[in-house]
Amino acid sequence: xxxxxxxxxxxxxxxxxxxxDDSIVRGTTITRIIKSLKAAGAKEVHIRVAxxxxxxxxxxxxxxxxxxxxxxxxKTVEEIRQEIGADSLEYLSLESxxxxxxxxxxxxxxxxxxxxxxxxxxxxxxxxxxxEKIQF
Numbered sequence: 001x002x003x004x005x006x007x008x009x010x011x012x013x014x015x016x017x018x019x020x021d022d023s024i025v026r027g028t029t030i031t032r033i034i035k036s037l038k039a040a041g042a043k044e045v046h047i048r049v050a051x052x053x054x055x056x057x058x059x060x061x062x063x064x065x066x067x068x069x070x071x072x073x074x075k076t077v078e079e080i081r082q083e084i085g086a087d088s089l090e091y092l093s094l095e096s097x098x099x100x101x102x103x104x105x106x107x108x109x110x111x112x113x114x115x116x117x118x119x120x121x122x123x124x125x126x127x128x129x130x131x132e133k134i135q136f
Contacts, residue, residue: 005032005033005036006036007036007037007040007042009040009041012037012040012042013040013041013042014041014043015041015042015043016042016043016044016046017037017042017045017046018046018048019033019034019037019045019046019047019048020050021047021048021050022050022051023049023050023051023054024047024049024053024054024071024072024080025054025062025064025071026064026069027071027080027083027084030047030084030086031083031084031085034084034085034086038085044087045085045086046086046087046088046089047081047084047086047088047089047090048090049089049090049091049092051091051092051097051114052091052093052094052097052111052114053080053091053114054070054071054072054073054113054114055067055072055073055074055113055114055115056070056073056112056113056114056116057070057113058112059112059118060110060112061113062113071083071084077089077090077091094111094114094115097114098111
């Protein structure tokens with residue numbers, strides 16, 4: 001991790017930092033980043049996420065096998081903020097995501113990983129990976 005992110009102390013020391021991430025799925029990477037920035041002297045670390053919180057398994061893309069492995073499953077934003085060690089945490093709202101994507105030319109918009117409601121019937125009794133092994 002230190003090779004991937006190595007904060008320069010003289011750059012972050014005593015600064016208030018705002019990080020924008022595309023998503024937080026499990027929470028492990030963002031937690032390490034926040035710890036690293038604070039260890040380098042950052043005064044505050046605020047997180048803004050450019051997607052809604054992942055609260056359910058994505059059967060069609062994001063590789064997570066169980067909702068229990070998702071940091072947002074069953075937790076409030078405040079609980080997640082405390083767990084990752086951020087000074088503040090905000091996600092893009094589902095309404096804002098739908099507004100941003102309203103002009104996209106797609107047959108259906110799947111927000112199942114954000115809501116638990118999928119556009120097609122999803123068998124709940126099989127592993128999520130089964131869909132990835134289907135040959136079309």
